[in-house]
Amino acid sequence: MILWHFPPKNLSLRKDSLHIWRADVDLPIDLLTALAVNLSWDERQRADRFYFERDKKRFIACRGLLRMIISHYLDLEPYKLKFTYSPRGKPELDNNHTQDRLCFNVSHSQNLAVYAIALNRAVGIDLEYTRPLSDLQQLAERFFSPSEASIINALPEAQQQEVFFRLWTIKEAYLKATGEGLAGLQSIVVSFTRENTINLYNIENNVLLNSHWFCTEFNPEPEYKGALVAERKDLEENTVEYFTLTTDYILNH
Incomplete structure (x- = not known):
């Protein structure tokens, strides 16, 4: 907590x-x-x-x-x-x-x-107000990897928004840390283990990034999602x- x-x-x-x-x-x-x-x-x-x-x-x-x-x-x-x-x-x-x-x-x-x-x-941080998105599935298909978009689309509607914003904030925090910008959204894949560990993958190079990058989530207020990515060190x-x-x-x- x-x-x-x-x-x-x-x-x-x-x-x-x-x-x-x-x-x-x-x-x-x-x-x-x-x-x-x-x-x-x-x-x-x-x-x-x-x-x-x-x-x-x-x-x-x-x-x-x-x-x-x-x-x-x-x-x-x-x-x-x-x-x-x-x-x-x-x-x-x-x-x-x-x-x-x-x-x-x-x-x-x-x-x-x-x-x-x-x-x-190097450090990147992202914050998003979790408002309802009428075009959530289209946004996922446009900006996320095919596997991430499929996962979101398969979820019950009540869970789609939460998972979308979790993925978005983590990916954007990583891209801000590296300085790549939003153009790299689809090259980074985020997955969660049963223990809720966050895994970051670069699918272009087929590399797990966790050994070099630290990632954590936080909620500054109930209706906000936040994520931080920084060089692990x-x-x-x-x-x-x-x-x-x-x-x-x-x-x-």
Whole structure:
């Protein structure tokens, strides 16, 4: 059972551990304004391109909170953080001047955001709001492998949605960790053992990926599915910590 708790005052990150944060991105306007001050010019430009004001505010909150979280690990003011982006858009720190490389990944859905923070290991995280999908079977056949789509289609209707979102979040978290992007959805196959162990396969190379990649699932709220994939490097379930980012923590740090 996953326990979400408040972060300690003296936040530290070991090389053999990983931190997952959850945060509400529907924030009051005064807090949102304070976070927006730390955004870069290009982040503000991206925020202004959103058509709906709600989406703009959520983007500002998501990026502003990311900067705040990372700043605690690096002891650097949030506005001083600089990001670079891979050809597929994955952000990385450009001014990480510590001995160990701080790695991170972000995902948000509806009013929630999740953040994965680690040292010296590639990491990907995905979060999905589990809303009903009228075209679920078509989506499975389009984006999943034939075996995965067949499994979903054979399930009772009540179970199809849960399994679809479990597969989707795990596969997308893996593709974010590797930087491959959604184009690789069909090349990765996910299966579950009776003990609920998650197996990751690369069907193009016929390789089981578990020895190199760690994978776990989490539910930050009842109607959300989340998944994390990271380079294993001695990472285990009991070395992943789960933090809740509260308004009080934001205001006092």
